[in-house]
Amino acid sequence: MNHTETYEGNKQILLLSTLGFFVSVMVWFNMAPFNSTIMEQLGLTKDEIGVLMVVNLALAIPGRIFMGRLVDQYGPRKVFSVLLIVMSIPCFVFAIGTTYWQLLISRLILGTIGASFVVGIRMISEWFPQKHTGFAQGIYAGWGNFGSALAAFTLPTVALAFGGENGWRYAIALTGLIALVYGFIYYKKAQDTPSWKKFERSKSSNGMEATSFSDLILLMLTSLPIYGGLGVLVWSLQNTAVLNVNIAIVIYGILATLYIRNMMKLWKRNREYLKTNIPKSEIYSMKQVSILSFAYFSTFGAELAVISMLPMFFQDTFTLSAVGAGVIASSFAFTNLVARPAGGWLSDKFGRRKTLMTLLFLLSILYFAMSTLSGSWPIALAVVLTMGCSMIGQAASGSVFSMVSFIKRSRTGQIAGMVGAYGNIGSVCFLATLNLFYPSVFFVVIGLCALVCFISSFFIIEPKMDGDTQVSTKKLARKAKLQYPTGLNQKV
Template identity: 30%
Template structure:
């Protein structure tokens, strides 16, 4: 098969490492994986952190909220920087600078130091935006949705793999004589060091586009992906109502996945009386579905795009969002463990497919501002996570406080059981409310429209890439 290395890839041939787009796909996905691995790396060790640093329940919840808050600002900024400087340099510096708070979180001695590190660590969550920008620049319109979804899904897998990986790292350092109470610190330092090294790899082994780096293309006077000035592209992005609908859509899928992932351990324990390890393994399985679920969302987005045009991509996104909302709503009412797991799996599949479907639409909104739009939409995910976490925290905190007051003097075991039941009921009602809001968001997504000219250009690109695909094969 003939290899084309200086044009956008029309096929996701994962073994063709001579192809610049494919090589970039792999490196970007691995970098994304490592960022999410480090971002959520502390999760398996939170009981140890709470005990050693003396975190209050409020401080524990604040650590969760701060970790997703920092990402909002980073994602809004990084998209515009990608348009201006290119994804290669942006990813390099994000990995190198982002490794610092990861390492420092393993060295913190006070709750305040830990909370500051959690906020700053959230900035590496902007890696998602750069990954999406880089794959959008490397792959043709017939496959861009699948490529975006696959790289995002495999990278997002790092947020679940840490549940196995970080304890294994901790066990390894313990075997070298490190005290068990300090193992979580060394694990975070190691994760941060790997991110730093990944930044160096990204600088030397990737480039911005199949044709070369943006800086070099500008110097040679060649056409670059963002033909207009960056400021114009960014202003166009923030004025486009479709961008803000996708912002809300991504809040309703990725934002909700983050929140459900972060609260599901306790919910399963409190609702179904599961052991912590069993609950953790179920949540890990939920995260591992990123291996294929996001890819399915992008794949079907591309398929509907081929048969129904850009409107087809939107209609699929609407449908999968509605399914996601229904699955979470039904799951929130489950009292049977088996039925609960069935609907949790269905929710997991649909929410991750919705994420992939969202970024099968994003590259077609404005090709001159892909970075800015990706950043804004990506930030929506973390805004959604922030708001959902605030909702669940407020409902749970009030319910637990009432339960403790109502059972005062009845013994620690009775109070703990009442508190657990109250928390489960509060989170269940929160999931129900969120599920209904997701369905409403899906209906709102119907408002995303493309002009006849946009549809015509998309069809022309599709026919062109089909011819290129036939040529190289």
């Protein structure tokens, strides 16, 4: 069979999935252009709007983990379609909301649509051969994330077209309608794999399973920041005096209880699993997942955090107008259209491990340089440094995900969910750092994280190119055999 011919539908799948993610991001950030309008009409405070912005990100963290499980079990076509259709409901509720609690609850639920990212990652990994996967996923993520910029540019115009004080409601409701319609289109047009290929499903939706005891410990440690990231979100709300201290303590307790409970279940389930004869084809490295998760924490997480603080930083540092600072800040996001696909292409062309290491090293240097920015710098040089930091960081994000689908095919959704969640966790943690320290410290912390990731990337195993198969498991199998206790009757 000529595989080149069997992939003739890959461009259509890439277009369908990229548009799906584009629509998801547009819906996810459809509130941003109307913050001041909503404050004025509904009599909200700046802190209350800030809470709406924070909860809009909150459920994207656990949502990516959950959607990763679903996509591995039921396939990306069904999961992506259902997610778009269901998330149109809280979008409509937000559009017609008249009380703060209606806005808060609908916005909290709507944040789940940010989990759509991991669904498309699994879809593209099924349709593209290894030598093109990085570039295709870079296009998917880079162009899909542009949905937030389109929302910022076009939704105010749509609101003006409808006119009146309810113009913003019509504009936001329109994005929900687009998501609803596109969910049906995606279900009709997309398919999980080419016709000649069988979709490898996860055997259960109980979460990731470790294939050695050392990997089990690492999985439990890697899961901790997911709950910790939600805790930092709660702390941010408490720190702004929006969330009562007593309520915050209760939420901290709930998060701690959930982590302990889920880790006990994880330990029990995996202990039984490790006593079985795990097939060699099922073995994968949790170390790979952990390193890539932290790398995405330091690249995409930093990108989100920097985009959030950059306008005010340039306005204060160089005494620019709000418009001028906004233009510079927007350039940081626009480079995603080119930089993220470029990172995937470089990984396909020159090696995934080598590309990621190079980009992480350069990124650490650039963020250290950003920490020295001051009003004495020529503004042009500051913009060049900022653009360079943006390009390298987003290319590194593309390089990270060029490797995700090669760790274990049947668990791609779960692994992508874990790695993707770390991007959101990174943004929350870096912004919390900014709230505590000066911007110079903020940039130094990001630079240090990138440097630690660079050192950690020496331990990444380069994916093997073997036709259109996944990573060779021979090396992992040999390592796993050494790690298993002798009393478990383990055959690898």
